[in-house]
Amino acid sequence: MPHEAGLSFAASFAPALLDPARSTPDGVTGPNGKAAGRRYDVYRNNVTVSLIDALAAIYPAVQRITGADFFRAMARSHVRSNPPASPLLFEYGRDFPDFMARYEHAQAMPWLPDVARIERAWLDAYHAADALPLSPARLSAVTPNRLADLVFVPHPAARCLRSQYAAVTIFAANRDDAPVARIDASTPEDALITRPEFDVTVRRLPPGGAVFADRLISGRPLGEAASSALEASSEFDIAANIAGLIEAGAFTSLACGDQ
Incomplete structure (x- = not known):
């Protein structure tokens, strides 16, 4: 033909x-x-x-x-x-x-689309390129006067999703065959999806954590991301959130925003 x-x-x-x-x-x-x-x-x-x-x-x-x-x-x-x-x-x-x-x-x-968005992000993270996650020692070597301008290079698998509903809890409760307890779906939850090695993980972020993670993943400097997170939640803990994101494998390297 x-x-x-x-x-x-x-x-x-x-x-x-x-x-x-x-x-x-x-x-x-x-x-x-x-x-x-x-x-x-x-x-x-x-x-x-x-x-x-x-x-x-x-x-x-x-x-x-x-x-x-x-x-x-x-x-x-x-x-x-x-x-x-x-x-x-x-x-x-x-x-x-x-x-x-x-x-x-x-x-x-109404929470179903956000659960689906987490599942889609899970699959995209699974198929993302491999990369070595950032070592905590690399951050500790940065001098204090350069911290505010620090830019975190995101891991190819890192994703952040926000929801007005308990999408992370509903997602986690329905990814296997275990019995599901009653869930208050009206509680807002934000998700961090990463794959530092071979397994994709989905974590629920604390108050202000999604704003912070989203700013950093988008390439904004640390000082700006921290200010935005504190505006979103007065309970935001900068040190705990940085440590949590690095532990989750959300980043691969550091750069200075003024370079």
Whole structure:
């Protein structure tokens, strides 16, 4: 088949795969030129099921929370309105949390999109590049007069997410098969996602910690990040938060902001 003809056939073949209301594309035939509507429907169903299965693998906590039937119905609706843009299945579904926020039948679970965002960040951290985390000794070697201008280089896997709900607790409680105790979902929680070595970790940040971590990960100097965190929470402990972020492997190296 010539290249141009192949592109034309693909352009007519693909759109109907995720839209059951569309008829079998012209040119799709079976043996001896017979109609292949049923064959195409089977293929169409297999494509949809594969994408739903990919979403279930990316968002296991969300599926456990909603139940398999609810999750697959929601995922099917997402698949039909949001076709994949990459051949890599683990890249699919980045907009699924935003879809959940709009999904009519999930409105009783307003915290669900943030749980999904943590799961997406977990997967991205898992696939992030390897890098040696910053040694605590490196920070202790910095002279006090240079601390305010210090810039922390983030680890490729480091991510910070904020939520108006108890998203970290809900996420952690639903990533395995253990019984789930009652959770007050109305308590705001912020997450730090890192992968200093081989295992991804999700930590709940203390008051002011998310502002501090976000500023540092964004490349802002230490003095500015600390001021922003103290504005967000008078309880913010600078030393404890720096130590916690370094222990979590959120950074790889240091630089001076005036360089």
